[in-house]
Amino acid sequence: MLDIAEELNRWVGQGRDFAVATVVAVGGSAPRRPGAALAVDADGTAIGSVSGGCVEGAVYELCRQALEDGESVLERFGYSDDDAFAVGLTCGGVVDILVTPVRVGDRDRPVIAAGLEAAASGGATALARIVTGPADLVGRALLVRPHGSGDNGSYGSSSYDSGSYGGGSYDSGSYGGGFGAHPELDRTVAAEAGAFLDAGRTGTLEIGEQGSRCGAPLTVLVESSVPPPRMIVFGAIDFASALVRVGKFLNYRVTVCDARPVFATEARFPEADEIVVEWPHRYLERTQVDVRTVLCVLTHDAKFDVPLLRLALRLPVAYVGAMGSRRTHLDRNARLREVGVTELELARLRSPIGLDLGARTPEETALSIAAEIVADRRGGSGVSLTGAHTPIHHDATSVPTGRIGSVA
Structure with missing residues (x-):
């Protein structure tokens, strides 16, 4: 429900009655994660999605029914071996959906x-x-x-x-x-x-x-x-500009940090949420990060990289990646060892940064970096799904136990 909070908040402010269908749990290749929601108001207006289209019609009717009788209901939708075109997830998944009426006076x-x-x-x-x-x-x-x-x-x-x-x-x-x-x-x-x-x-x-x-x-x-989680991009270069755009697309709050004021400007990074002119390691010392923060070091200059990575690799962040050739990587690792970075800390460093996509342009490189961040976050392997035997979705929540109604 909270994934469509902005629109639903407007509905509340307008005094509308509505019902919300929320994905509770999924199994197999169900397309939406727990928390995904579809809402229907008393006029029949619908927003959101619970299945990418597979069961939207049936869920819409459940919302209309909940608006009428004021009762919450939990339904399971799954693949039907007998009839792949029956109400269900033809991709082979199972999804449990809670439908809740939200009416004035409830x-x-x-x-x-x-x-x-x-x-x-x-x-x-x-x-x-x-x-x-x-x-x-x-x-x-x-x-x-x-x-x-x-x-x-x-x-x-x-x-x-x-x-x-x-x-x-x-x-x-x-x-x-x-x-x-x-x-x-x-x-x-x-x-x-x-x-x-x-x-x-x-x-x-x-x-x-x-x-x-x-x-x-x-x-x-x-x-x-x-x-939104934070993405901090160190190094105000052309590759950083492309990465900022991709980071915003992935719903990160993006900061660009560089010690050189001539490069770290709003004109060069109009989509960044924040631009900081400061030595990278000093900024990282004072800014707030958490376990969802990703740090992308694109400076590939030892005077910036070494003090920055020495600190970054000791912080409880989600991802630390550094740009540079394999020769730069080896030289940088040697310098980091000299300043006390341990092998366990070095093992956290993604360098050279990104997945092997054969990327050359700034945009392709940004895509490569973003793909590695997503794979790291979701536990993906980074290999092609064609011919692979790995799960498509790596973080699906298991279906809860208990008696649940079944459709299809």
């Missing part, structure tokens, strides 16, 4: 509205909803946000102010009515959702109805919405 609308507003404004927030369990709990929502981002207890049935995004810790915070079940369930889910938010992750968790690991099981979907 008990969970204030909670969902608060989550949509936070996500639409670029804030960090996690929305937890019960997917399987007692009928009176399915669809109930709980909101988790970092400290200082909202008023505790101000969202009607459930609100939490829990920890700080970006490596902070989370507690259960204070809350209102929560899920309307055992109070320990609210506290436990708030803590678990805080951990999901800290990692910027969307997925499901299994928990007992009273908030413990035993008792009647519940499945809870936790959707996290966090600010």
Whole structure:
């Protein structure tokens, strides 16, 4: 749901009734990840997608039904061996979809509205909803946000102010009515959702109805919405200009840093979110990074590279890559060893940067770098899918246990 928060937030502001279908879990080659959503308002307007087209029509009708009866429902759509053209995923996948009505006056609308507003404004927030369990709990929502981002207890049935995004810790915070079940369930889910938010992750968790690991099981979907991850490009060269464009396409917040003011200009990098004129290692010392940050070192100049990489390889970031020929790479590694960089730290360095695409132009090179970043993030091999026996999607969340309706 939070992936279409901006438009849904407008719908809330306009007082519209709507229903949201959200991907809870996938198996096989399902095209969309957990958290992907399709919404339908009372006039029949639809936004978003849950399957790339395979089951949109059936899900649309489920949304219309939820608007009429006010009931949340969980449905499973999968491939039909008997009839590949039946309602299902002809790509061979399985997808579980939670359909939730969000109507004016519904008990969970204030909670969902608060989550949509936070996500639409670029804030960090996690929305937890019960997917399987007692009928009176399915669809109930709980909101988790970092400290200082909202008023505790101000969202009607459930609100939490829990920890700080970006490596902070989370507690259960204070809350209102929560899920309307055992109070320990609210506290436990708030803590678990805080951990999901800290990692910027969307997925499901299994928990007992009273908030413990035993008792009647519940499945809870936790959707996290966090600010875009950072890409910091060091070296204001032509290749950097192309990489900035690709980084923005991949939804990174892109910073360009170079010590030379004649090159680090807005005119040369109009699409960058930030341009910094400073020695690279000094900027990296003072700026905020996290486990999603990617660092691309394109300077290939030892006086910049060595102090920068010495620091970068010791930071808890997602990716560190450095441009240069293989000869430059060997020379740079020797210099890094001389200043105390260990072999374990050197093993983190992607150099020469990028995948082997035969790239020559700045745009092709930027594509090569971006492909390596994506492969590194998703656990891909980087090999051609043609003739390979590797999964197409490497990070699909497993289908939750419990009784789920089946279509096709």
